[in-house]
């Protein structure tokens with residue numbers, strides 16, 4: 305389990321024990337003096353002599369069943385069980401309770417108090433969930449029930465794939481927080497389990513449902529950008545305060561441990577998902593190879609050293625091999641396009657996911673705000689932007705956008721995502737994000753680690769669709785089917 309996974313690392317965080325990747329972090333022979341020098345050299349990695357950056361492509365199998373475009377039998381009522389009720393999970397409970405045709409049947413967290421707190425959100429509603437807590441594997445009891453259709457997972461990253469695989473094997477559809485997997489091996493587990501069980505495995509990439517992202521997806525579909533040439537995305541979000549906070553941060557400091565033991569683009573999917581949809585990745589195009597470069601860490605070890613002066617808890621982190629602050633990953637697609645993804649959660653910068661779409665006829669760029677669009681040397685004026693919005697706002701936003709803003713959740717995108725997920729399940733429609741998207745977008749993290757550890761050498765990206773990307777249909781954003789699910793806003797008061 306998550307905490308167990310890190311136990312071995314507690315003793316020696318300098319050692320990176322990821323089983324799939326070879327990484328050489330040699331301090332020997334480097335004439336370093338003083339703490340800053342230590343910080344600046346410790347993230348330099350080089351290829352081990354004779355060790356090729358072996359591409360973890362699993363080419364020994366055929367697709368069992370193509371889950372792209374797969375429509376599971378319609379469910380009149382979607383019965384949901386939640387696992388993980390920390391900072392993220394309860395907000396999902398609060399949103400899902402508003403959607404008609406849903407029954408919340410179970411709430412699960414390791415920590416009893418968190419389950420009780422989440423249960424309170426459902427007071428004054430018709431939902432009467434059973435609760436599960438107190439042991440590392442109690443979530444399995446909830447997955448084993450035969451009156452649940454969907455398991456909604458918001459736990460630490462290391463638990464995503466084990467929980468998703470178990471839930472699918474137990475006959476449940478899965479909605480899993482980002483990233484869905486940590487290793488290439490896990491990505492394949494998700495793909496093969498979903499294909500074998502014909503259960504959906506949707507990664508909850510909410511940023512695909514943000515307003516400007518949906519607008520640009522519709523613009524791309526209508527040909528506004530011409531042929532797409534290049535896209536950029538990012539996760540630039542200063543999380544230092546949260547990652548190092550023992551009281552109100554992540555349970556058991558799981559996210560600090562991730563940052564202290566891995567080096568790459570650890571959280572790529574927020575920037576990547578919307579760009580992949582615009583480029584029809586897995587559906588007409590696919591990733592071919594990537595190369596990834598990380599800076600050194602200039603802030604996190606210093607932070608650990610400062611905190612360790614007052615609190616011995618942080619002592620073990622003073623020698624940790626922290627991830628480099630800024631990672632830049634470049635992807636070349638099979639059809640010759642490029643994607644740039646950046647990751648920095650430890651520098652004092654304003655938030656950005658960039659979201660840049662560039663084509664033969666135009667460009668859009670969301671961050672730094674305000675969002676801009678151009679078709680030549682100058683950005684559009686405010687009036688021109690308004691006219692664009694009127695012309696290209698997609699139907700899903702017209703249908704639930706205003707409601708979503710009232711419900712909240714990252715400005716409304718979380719609710720649009722949840723509503724669409726439930727509506728697709730209730731109408732027996734394919735989900736917007738399938739298991740191949742979950743696997744591919746998540747895979748960029750371990751692949752970037754591999755490239756970073758080998759002086760940014762290019763790494764082939766596995767084809768999780770096993771060739772079906774060439775004929776898979778693009779995501780349907782027409783809202784011509786379904787859209788029958790109501791929302792009970794009265795619960796909000």
Ligand SMILES: NC(=O)c1ccc[n+]([C@@H]2O[C@H](COP(=O)([O-])OP(=O)(O)OC[C@H]3O[C@@H](n4cnc5c(N)ncnc54)[C@H](O)[C@@H]3O)[C@@H](O)[C@H]2O)c1
Pocket residue numbers: 305306387388389390391392393412413414415418439440441442443458459460461463481482483508509510553554555556714
């Ligand atoms: N999509 C987004 O915008 C977004 C935003 C925030 C977080 N997230 C993702 O949501 C997930 C959860 O993040 P968070 O911020 O809520 O972290 P958190 O640490 O606050 O919550 C994780 C919860 O999982 C529980 N847990 C751990 N082991 C468990 C087990 N064996 N059984 C049951 N419960 C267990 C913990 O007790 C904790 O309550 C992460 O994957 C994170 O990346 C996504």
